[in-house]
Amino acid sequence: MTSPTDRPAKIARIQATLHAHGATAMTVTSPENLAWLLDGARVTVPYSGPPVVSARVSLDGDLTVTALANEAQRMRHEELDAVDIRSVPWHDDVAPFEAGALRDTEVPGVMRAARASLLPVERRRYAQFCAEAAARVGAVARAVARHDSERDVAARLVAEVARLGADPIVVLVGGETRTGVQHPLPTTARIGRRVVIAVGARRHGMIANLTRVVSLGAAAHAGESALREVEADAWAATRPGRPLGEVLSDIAIAYQRHGLGADAWLAHHQGGPTGYVGRDPKVMPGETAVVHAGQAFAWNPWVQGAKAEDTVIVDRDGTQVLTVDPDWPTQNVRGVPRPATLELE
Structure with missing residues (x-):
């Protein structure tokens, strides 16, 4: 059963940021922004370590999650509902550079404001x-x-x-x-x-x-x-x-x-x-x-x-x-x- 989610409203906030910055997509890489966007999914191992996933939100509002291969199955079955997850080898970059895309870490103040008003x-x-x-x-x-x-x-x-x-x-x-x-x-x-x-x-x-x-x-x-x-x-x-x-x-x-x-x-x-x-x-x-x-x-x-x-x-x-x-x-x-x-x- 799919869990309740505020994700559409969060994606809409990201889309507004993309329009404002003339970007085609956003690559989400920070633990706080990933947890916010993905309904509190546990995205770091260990707790204070770097994320083992990234998320991409397109200007059209499409969401894709990329996970390291040794984390993908857990993420599919235990953390995320109804999300397209692609897997990459555990030794690869989970968030490679994409031309025309904006990274959440480039606009920390904007993302902090996006997280601020709770849904x-x-x-x-x-x-x-x-x-x-x-x-x-x-x-x-x-x-x-x-x-x-x-x-x-x-x-x-x-x-x-x-x-x-x-x-x-x-x-x-x-x-x-x-x-x-x-x-x-x-x-x-x-x-x-x-x-x-x-x-x-x-x-x-x-x-x-x-x-x-x-x-x-x-x-x-x-x-x-x-x-x-x-x-x-x-x-x-x-x-x-x-x-x-x-x-x-x-x-x-x-x-x-x-x-x-x-x-x-x-x-x-x-x-x-x-x-x-x-x-x-x-x-x-x-x-x-x-x-x-x-x-x-x-x-x-x-x-x-x-x-x-x-x-x-x-x-x-x-x-x-x-x-x-x-x-x-x-x-x-x-x-x-x-x-x-x-x-x-």
Whole structure:
């Protein structure tokens, strides 16, 4: 049975790009663009390796996928529905040069914009996955103990991600002695009285991003409430049509407005759009790309010992949080229930 697909609308976006550039076809070669076009097909082996397939979209809208010979059968039977797949020897170039064709990597900003506004099928897939990921991460977080090592917790997180049919992209676990580390890659350090857990996981090509904080007898964190206000300001600033650099400027001001210091935003990157890339892009000062209606975001304001992060979709009429765990304690922030620090002791 053929799976639901948004592919015709995606091909139409590529055709518009071809018309604008006077090209006869587009050769799609990057992992994020292939996953987007091919409904989340797994196109890399290993996970972070180069794609084992390419795709060609003609000006007329015809789609052809080329796969290495040792991947073609798997792609036909496990990854792609109703797609013409041609096979080339495993030692050949899967995406040779074609005169008159445009490569997706030649127009990265155009392709990022093409991916930005999520279509109905991919949005439903993403929402379901984000909810499932939040529940699994929450279950692991609720079971942490002081004597656990960061690696113990990370191993459980990776196992739960795999059970969802997803791939781990980022797994961060920062225990009590490492709360000042912005990206706490797991170590043998014990969890102690406080832990910050952050996970990025990919399924159907799309990445769910979330952070949860657990206290096991630690004192209340003085900046946590202020950080939630910064996050709320970030969401309020993320409006369709606004340049991302302007949104980042508003976030920087929010740190100072809520008592965290004028330079606090410089301690860590603040996140940005997400979806087929963890940060698409990670927003830098002066970024001119604009917010699109229906675009996914994962802002991640940070202060030492605390972080706020969830995956959301920004629509013209508001923001929808996707990584919701109904079993996690919440606090109301401007009418929106946001994850609170879980108190286990």
